[in-house]
Amino acid sequence: MELACTSSGLSVTQTEYVVDLLKCANMHEAKPVPSPAVGGRRLSLSGDLLFDLTEYRSIIGAFKCLALTRPDISFAVNQHPSSQSYSDADYVGDLDDRHSTGGYCVYLGTNLIYWISKKQLGVSRSSTESEYRQLALHCRHFVLVTGFVS
Structure with missing residues (x-):
């Protein structure tokens, strides 16, 4: 700019x-x-x-x-080949600080264009909460990376 x-x-x-x-x-x-x-x-x-x-x-x-x-x-x-994305998280992957590790990847057509894997910031009380935390982070970044809103 x-x-x-x-x-x-x-x-x-x-x-x-x-x-x-x-x-x-x-x-x-x-x-x-x-x-x-x-x-x-x-x-x-x-x-x-x-x-x-x-x-x-x-x-x-x-x-x-x-x-x-x-x-x-x-x-x-944003009129391009379809985008797909996947996310996953473990539950209490780090036994020392009890934080889960999550990651996600974004595909444009069949090509991987973005991926990330890192420890979650908060401690989850269940595997479901850990997955939801990761999905929320994933959705926010997916919109930023691909520009898709719907």
Whole structure:
């Protein structure tokens, strides 16, 4: 983000980030449009296969970061292959401090894009509470990572 302080106040822009992202995606010469999505069209599996999935994941991740601060493009950015996620937690995995350990992973299509495993902050009184704690943390981070709200 770029901050500019003027006599009328402070303005925040992401122009340089967007230009760099468009250059990375070879779209810097594309014509601007009022909306990044074409109305009434849905994505499908037809088309050319991508040869460099790393570049695709990188660009999608960069657009997702941009969409967090730009709700006007959030819908268009999040029209991609389905996301799935899984979470799990143990109960009292650490016998010294009685904390459980939990983790989760997020898939974009069949590709793992994010995962985490760490000790929970609080002590759970049951395995069910430990699982619910992990699921709550997982859902919050899933929304942040993927941009999905529903």
